[in-house]
Amino acid sequence: MSRFYSLMALAVIVALAIPTTAAAKDGKYTDKTGRFGIGYDESLASVGGLSARFQVAEAFGIQGIIAFDRIGVDVLNSSDSATASRTQNSAQFALRGDISLAVTRQASLGLVIGANIFRDSFSQEPANNTAGVENIDESQTRFAFEAGIKAEYHFTDWFSVHGEAGFVFAFVSRLTEISSLYTDAGANIDQVTNGTTTEVEGDNADGTVLRFGVGEAVGNFGFTFWF
Helix, strand or coil: CHHHHHHHHHHHHHHHHCCCCCCCECCECCCCCCCEEEEEEECCCCCEEEEEEEEEECCEEEEEEEEEEEEEEEEECCCCCEEEEEEEEEEEEEEEEEEEEEECCCEEEEEEEEEEEEEEEEEEEECCCCCCCCCEEEEEEEEEEEEEEEEEEECCCCEEEEEEEEEEEEEEEEHHHHHHCCCCCCCCCHHHHHCCCCCCCCCEEEEEEEEECCCECCEEEEEEEEC
């Protein structure tokens, strides 16, 4: 997370260094009605990536967060000839609503509610007619739901930072899915590096995960540039 905090600090410095040219509505930086924002954010379920926001009304906005990983490798033998081709795709998407509970000229406190979708796929096939290489082609879709409190501070009419904390609820069908809810966003590369299927004996499960107070010690943070 240290890299993210450095990025956020840089964004704040840049925002404060550029003169404000837009006029806030009625002197309130918090009123972004009808405006679009773009920046970085991480959902409570650890979908971290590009954030796009639209403020439908002064007290309600919608947000989408998207992240994507793709890995494609050819496994080589001692003669540098390909024995297998492996491809992994991992896409994460969060759709959230933001309801304002209290606002001042530059700060707001709100309720955030959202759903997270995780789509993972992995394939492996023999290369150069290599014997003993298993054909694998599988995919899975997972969901997680979240709700929390969000505090946002608007340094200018076009730049804001926010932090949030709350809880995450998810259904799980594999034991390996539990660990993914307790780590930062990013692809699980075990299949690509080991060439094994996720359908392993002893991994099947049926249950739920409930987390409260999700985030670092001071919660999850993000920033938005408004247009």
